[in-house]
Amino acid sequence: MMDILMYLFETYIHSDAELQVNQDELEDELLRAGFDQKDIYKALVWLEELAALQQGELESAISVSSSASTRIYTTQEMRRLDLECRGFLMFLEQVSVLTTETREMVIDRVMGLETSEFELEDLKWIVLMVLFNVPGNENAYTLMEELLYTHEQGLLH
Template identity: 60%
Template structure:
């Protein structure tokens, strides 16, 4: 499923190509690209879930809470997001790429992936997908894009 999400993101969203809204046509294209129907269905459902997160009435946990509160990860979240990934999410909040709402959106989408333990590189792509879909977060998206495509030039001393 994650491969399909990456394919869609790279070929439609990230490349500024107009996104097809016809599920049948999109499913046919993904099938021709070699993806299985069950995985295509899961990926499209994942994307619908991402779009659905914009409705705070249906997801009241996305409404801002106290700015000094601390996020405690559940056992299931800790299993899916290792210490490196959880630390990276905290880092993104500290540099204001993520706020509490977008952090929760990222965690929500990670938990819906059919991956037992997500690695840091895949988490970065999930963050990009979430930020791309949140109106008003263009600056954060750009900052995250720089982090994803960052290439170390030279040696650190």
């Protein structure tokens, strides 16, 4: 599922391709690209839920706290987000890439993935997708993008 999300993000978002794509055409394209129908469906549902978060439709699922509070992770969240991932989320909050609201959106979308394996690199892509989809986070998105690509070039440890 992460492969499909990354493919869609790079193809339609990052490349400034046409964003108004018919869902049937998109499914056909993903099938031609070699993705499994079941995984395509899951990825499209995941994206719909991200859009719902952005529109505030799932606000009841995300309780936002003050910036002075500390986030306590559930057992399930700790299983999915290892210490390195949780530390990275804290770092992104400290450098103002994530707010408490966008952090909770990221965690919600991480938990919405149906995958047994999840790594820091996956988290970085989820952060980018969330920031891209939430209006008013253009500067945070640009900073996150710089962090991601600087790290890929070996400049960030």
